[in-house]
Amino acid sequence: MTTVKPILLAEDNPRDAELALAAMEEHHIADKVVVCHDGAEVLDYLYCRGSYRGRQQGNPAVVFLDLKMPKVDGLEVLRTIKNDADLKPIPVVMLTSSREERDLAESYALGANAYVVKPVEFHQFITAVKELGVFWGVINEPPPPGLESRS
Template sequence: MTAVKPILLAEDNPRDAELALAAMEEQHISDKVVLCHDGAEVLDYLYCRGQFKSRLKGNPAVVFLDLKMPKVNGLEVLRTIKADSNLRPIPVVMLTSSREERDLAESYALGANAYVVKPVEFHQFLSAVKELGTFWGMINEPPPEGSCSSR
């Protein structure tokens, strides 16, 4: 039996992060979620650096990635993930408020596995995150185990 891989949630908006975690708690997967508040933290997690240098090795089951984040934006994080052979297999779901066609096109061009616009309405947002968490965290078979990259 393989260990359950965590979901990496990259969200700088405290309200959206709280709602996403609450939605995943209802699905009993919140204990498997790692929250990062900016793109630099996401990269530190993936490369086992900084505050994450002693975390258990291995890639997350999925990255839910906000597009507009401080320090390193979501597109740069996505570009870094998909350019690294150790990280490339990780599914990345862009979870954003941007409906701009340019953001959508660039996300897919860089290798995003899905692009989900955050619903503005509270209950729709909760429902969307529940469905995403259930599918990517419990139903989808994650890629084979990778290890921390030395980048």
């Protein structure tokens, strides 16, 4: 039996987090979403420390990562993930309101798998998050265990 991995949503804006959860709930994946409200909490989750010390081991299916977050910003979280051999295979989708070219360029330079600008319009935001959740959380096939260590 295959265990469904959770989606890790890193979002400090409560409204955006609530909308993202509602969008993913439409496709019955909301029960598999962990919401972190700052970059430090994301790292605690990934490294099973702090309030996540007792969580079941294993990486999430994908991290939806906001760029501008308190404590540790999204780029630093991305840098940490992609510099850790155990975390590097996790797909990271930057889900941000930033349209700045330098944010886009740095995200990809650090290893982001996708960069999605949050639509301002409510229904477009819901649709975008729903499609991202279905693709990265359900459709996408991750690399087999051990493959990342061969590169």
